[in-house]
Amino acid sequence: MSSANVACGGHAGDARVMAAVCAWAAEQGVAVGAHVSYDDREHFGRRALDVEPAVLRSQVRAQLTALRAAADAAGTSVRYVKPHGALYHAVARDQRHAGAVVEALLADADEHGGGLPVLGLPGGLVLDLARAAGLGAVAEAFADRGYRADGSLVPRGEPGDLLTDDEAVADRVVRLARRGDVLAVDGAAVRVDARSVCLHSDTPGAVALAARVRGRLADAGVEVRPFA
Secondary structure: OOEEEEEOOOOHHHHHHHHHHHHHHHHHOOEEEEEOOOOOHHHOOOOOOOOOHHHHHHHHHHHHHHHHHHHHHOOOOEEEEOOOHHHHHHOOOOHHHHHHHHHHHHHHHHHHOOOOOEEEOOOOHHHHHHHHOOOOEEEEEEOOEOEOOOOOEOOOOOOOOEOOOHHHHHHHHHHHHHHOEEEOOOOOEEEOOOOEEEOOOOOOOHHHHHHHHHHHHHHOOOOOOOOO
């Protein structure tokens, strides 16, 4: 089973998009995940914001609640949570914001029963806090983003931030599956202990890239299974 990260929001247009995506996911047997972020529509959640933890906790709860409603109406359910954009990077190292996200997930678990697993960078703080709280924690790698030698991602807009060549992307994922590492922009091998691989839908040629990755994994004898 593949998965779809659904960006969450509270506006009428957001609700229509979420409803349409959830309906499609239900038809195709695709797992739905909540792509929660800072409440920053203008910058698509890719701007770092120093919001108070209580505010962020409320934002995450509201977004997750909105997506749950759309998923329920479509006859499916939310299976995991993945912070988006600037929040994704912040919760890897920021105690306050990582804690706020985990608290929001615990509150959601209290309401709905059973906690949702959270995705993040290997070694990220949010994964440690999630595990300590009894939630699932899933480390992920990126098929189409550039890595630095320290394991962080090359910031968008900088040289090497995005991979779009189908062979390079497929080679990376097969290498990750076989060896547990990826090559950074400087050529260094970076250890990445991941259970999930992300390929962005807005990367040019994303559909062809995904097909190439899946085909190469099958050729390499790698079984693809859902984590959720």
